[in-house]
Amino acid sequence: MSQQNRSIQAHSRADRSPPWLVTAIMGLGGITVSLEKTAVVPLLPEYPRIFQVSSDDVSWLVTVTLLSAAVATPIVSRLADMFGKKRMLMISLALMVAGGFIAALGGSFAAAVIGRALQGSAGAVIPVGISILRDTLPQRRIAGAVSLMSASFGIGSALGLPMAGLIYQKLGWEATFWIVALFALAILAAVYFFVPESTLRTEGRFDYAGALLLSGAMTALLLAISKGGVWGWTSDVILGLFAAFTVLIALWFPLELRSGQPLVDLRTSARRPILVVNAAAVLVGFSMYANMLVTTQQLQLSRVTGFGFGLSVLAAGLTMIPSGVAMVAAAPLSARITNTFGAKTTMITGCAVMAAGYLGRTFLVSTVAGILTGAVVISVGTAMAMAAMPTIIMSNAPRRDTAAANGLNTLLRSVGTSTCSAAVATILASITLGIGGRVFPGLDAFRLIFILAGLAAAAATALCFLLPRASRHEATHPDLHSGRPGASGEDMAGDRLPKPAVRVTGVLRAPGDRGSIDRGTVSVADVDGTPVDWDRTDEHGKYTVALPGPGRFVFVAAHRRWLPVSEVVQVREAPAPQEIDIHFANRLMLTGRVRRHGHPVTGALILLVPESGESPAFSAVSARGGSYELPLPAPGRYVLSVTDPSGKTHTRLVVLPSPDTVVDVELCGEPPSTALKV
Template identity: 30%
Template sequence: MTSDQAPPRVRYQVTYAVLAAAVISFVLQQTMLNPVLPTLQRELDTTQADIAWVLTANFLATAVFTPILGRLGDMVGKKRVLVGALVAVAVGSAIAALATTLPVMVLARVVQGVGGGVIPLAFGVIRDEFPPSRVPGAIGTISSLMAVGGGIGTIVAGPIVDGLGYEWLFWLPCLAVAAAAVGAHLVIPESRTRTGGSINLVAALLLSSWLVCLLLALTQAPKWGWGSPTVVAMLIGGVVLLVVWITVETRARQPLIDMRMMRLRGVWTANVVGLLFGAAMYAGFAFIPQFLQTPESTGYGLQASITLSGLVLLPQSVVSFLTGLASGRLVARFGSKLVLIVGALSCSIGFALFARFNDSLWEVSIIGILMGVGFGLAFSAMANLVVAAVPSSQTGVASGMNTNIRTIGGAVGTALLAGVVTADLQPSGYPAESGYTSAFVLAAAGLLLAALAALLVPAVRRDPITHEEPAAPLRHPQAGTIPGATLVGDGRE
C-alpha cells in the first residue's frame, strides 16, 4: 500500500471539475422527479400510490449500494468504481427515458440508484489527490452540491417537461453522466491507497435486508397504516436484522463497515447530525414546493406553478453553493464543529420562520436564503468531520455511510411529516394549513436537536499550515489501534 502522505499528483483542479459534474448529475436525476410525479402518473397510466415507487425504488437502491461501492472503491481503486457507478446511472437513465410502463420505470430507478456510490467515492478521490490545504474546501463544496442539486432539480423540472417532454428528465442526466464517466476515465488518477481484501457478502446481504425492511416500512406506513401487521412486521424484522448485521460485522475479519470506525466519536456524532439533517432537508424538498403550489382557494396556498415554485427556491440553492465554496476557509479558521453548529441553528431558525411567515413568495424566498446558508455550512462540516476522523483507506466507506444515514433520515422525516401534513384534510382534499405548520415546526425542532448533537462532536486539532489533523494512531479500549486513523478530541472516543 502506498502512503497517503505522498505528494499529490497534478491537475487536481481538473479532477475536481469532473467530480463536481458527476455529483451534480447524480443528484439531479434523484430530485427532478419530485415536482412532476403527477405528470409521470398520467403518462404511465398508474395510480398516485403506485407512482411513489418511482422515488422509493431509487431511495432503496441508493441506500443499499452507497456503502457497498464506498467499500469497493477503498479496496480496488476509487476511479474504477466511480466510472462504473456513473455508467450504471447513465444506463438506468436511458432505460427510464424509454420506459412506457411502471415496472420498467421502477427497474430503471433501481439501476440509477447504484450511482449513490458516486458521493463517497468523490470524497475519497479528493483526499487521495488534493493538496492537504485544499481538502476541506473541496469536500465542503462537493457536499454543498448535494443541496444545490436538489434545488436545481426542482427549478428545471417544470420547463423541461413543458418544453421537451418528461422523457428528457432522464435523457439530459444520461448525457451529463455519460460525459462525466468519460471525463473520470480520462482525467482522474487511480487510487494510490487501497485496502485489498474482499466484499463480505453475508454482511452486504444483511445490510441490504435491514435497510429494505426499514425504508419500505417508513415509506409505505402513511398508505398502509402505522399499526398494520405488514408495517409492524417489517419494522421488527428490520431491527432484528440490524442487530444481526452489527454482530456479524463486529466479528468479521473483513467487515463491510468497520464497527470500530463507526464507534469513533468523530464519526458517530456526525452520523447522528446527518440523520437529523437528512430528515429535515428531504422533507423540505418534498413539502415546501407542495405548499407553494397549493391553490389559493384553500385559504393559505400561493398557487405557484411548478416552475415558479422552483424559482422562489433558487436563492436558497445559490446561497448554499456559495457557502460551500467559502466553507473551506471557515472550517480552517473556526473548525468543523463550530461551523456545523452554526449551520444547524441557521436551518432550524429558517424552518421556524417558514412556519410563521409564508403569506407571500418573497417571504419564502428570503427565508430560503437563511436555510441555504445553513445547509451549505452543515453539509461541508459533516463531510470534513467524517473524512478527518478515519484513515484514508476507509474514507469511502465512512463518508458513504454518512451519506446513507442522511438518506435514511430523509425517508424517516418524509414519512413522518407526510402523516402530519395529511392528518387533517379539507373537503377539497388538500391538507389544512395547520398540518404544514406543524410539519415545519417539527423540522425546526429536529434541526435544533442536530445543533445540540453537534456539541458532542470532538474538537479537532489542526496543523496551522495544512489544517490537517495529526496522523497519530487512534486507540480504543477494546478495539486496539486503527492504523492511520487521525487523533481527534482527547482520543477517548
C-alpha cells in the same frame, strides 16, 4: 494505438489535472446524482396518465431509487476503498447512464422502474467523490472542495425541480431521463480523463455476509418508512418489515464486531466524533428535506385557501433556484470557517442557522418573499452542516477507509430524508381544510412541519457540542508537511495535485514472532507530534497506514493485553507498500500482593474466573513477598479467588475496565481494598 497505451496516456493526463478541474468534476457529479433523485418528483401527478397505472404504483419510481441507493451506497463505498475509488465511481456513473436510457427508451412503467433502480445505485458517487478529493488534492484545497461536494446534494435537489418541469414542457417526460443520463455520461468521460486514481487500498476479503444483512435491514426499514402511510402504519406488512429490520440489524452488529474486515467498522464508527456526526446526519437529513419538500407545495397551493399562491409547477420550481445558488455561495464560507476554527464550529453554525431558518418560516407564511427568504437561510445552514460532516469523519477514520465511513454517513442521511418524507406526507394528509368540496392541507400542517424540522436542527446543534475540540490534523487543514524538505513549490502553490501517499503495511507480532496480534491499533505521528494516520489491525494482525511522503515518523502500537510500544521509523519513498512489522515485548498484567495481617503470603493459589461461570481464565501462585501476576484478560467482571497454603480462601468480585490494574488481597483483618492504577 493499443488499448494499454491509451489507458496509460489517460492516467498520465489525469495525474497532471489541476485541482480546480478535479473539484469541478466531482461537484458536477454530485449535482447530477441529486438531479436524478428529484427529476421525477414534479411529474408524479402526470405519471399515472402516462403509464396507465395507479398513483400508488407510481410512487415506486421514488421508492425503488431510495432502496437501491440504500443498498448500493455502503457496498460501493467499501469496494471503492478496496479496489479503487475512481474505478467504482465510474461504475456507479455507468449504471446511472444505463438506467436513464432504459427508463427513457423502454416506453413502459416496468422499464422506468428498472431504470430508476439502476440510477439509484449511483448514490455512492458523493461519498466516493469526497474520498477522492481527500486523497488527491493538496491539503489546503480540500476544505473548499469537500464543502462544494457535500453541498452538491442540496444544490442538485433544488435545481432538479424547475429543470424537470421545464424539460417536461418542452421535450416530454422521456427527456427527464435521458438528459440526466447524458449529463452522467459527460461526467463519466471527464472522470476517466481528468480524475486521478487514489493509490490507497484496503486489502483483504469483501464482507459478503455483512453486506447481505445490512442490505436486507436497510431495505426493510426504508420500505416500511416510505410505504407506511400508504399501507398503514399498523398493518401486518409494515410491522413485519420493522420486525425484519430489528432481527437483521441484531444479527449484523455482532457479525461486524467479529469480522476482521467488516463492511462497516463499528469500532471506528463508535469513536465519539464519528458517532456524533452520524447521529446528527439523521437529524440534518430530516431537517434539510423538509425545506425542499414543503416549499414548492406551499407555493403551488390554491389561492382559495387564503395562504396559498397558486404558482404553476414550473414557477414553483424556479423559486428553488435561489436556494441552490445560496448553497454554492456557502461552500467557500464553510471552508473558511473550517480552516480557521475547525469543522466542529462549522457544523454547529450550520445546524443553528437551519434551526433559525425554520423559526422564521413558522411565521413568514403570508408572502412569497418571506417563504423564499426562510428557504434560502435554511439552505445556507444545510450547506454548512453537510460540508462539515465528511471533514470530521475523515479526520477520525483511517485514510484507507474514508469512502466506507462517508458512505455510512450518507446512508444515515438518507434515513433522515426518508423519515422526513413519510412525516410530511402524514401531516399534510392529517391536518386539512375543506373548501368547495375540495380538501387542502391546512396552514397548521405546514407550521407543524416547520416546527418538527426546526427541532431536529436544534437537536443536531446540541448534539454537535459533544464533538471534541478541533485539532490541527483535521483533514482539511493546511498541509502539515508542506514545509518538509522535498516539497515542491508547485505543490505548495496548489497548482498541481500532490504526489501519491506513501503506504506502509505490517503486522503486529507477539514476542519472538509467536504469531500475530489482532484487534490492535497503530497510530502514526510526524516527528513534530502531528497525527498523520491510524489503523486497526485485522484478524491476521495486519495494518495499513498512508503517509504524506518520505521522512521520519513515530509509530505507536497499542493492544488491550500488551504494553504499548513505539518506534521512530525512517520511511523512504517507494512505489510499493513498505513492510514494517511491530513487535510487542511484554503483556499487560493484573498484579498485586497477598498478605495476612500485613505479612506476605507465599505459595497462595490465585484463580481468576469469569463471572459467567466459565473455566478459570488464568491462575498463578504468589511468589516470595506475596506478589503475583496474571495475564490481563478482556475487560469485564471476574471472580478473584485466593487460597493460602493452609486451605483458607478469599473470594471477591473484580471489575477490569482498564489495563494496568493492581489488586492487593488481605486474607484476614479489615475488608480487602482494591487499588486501580492506570
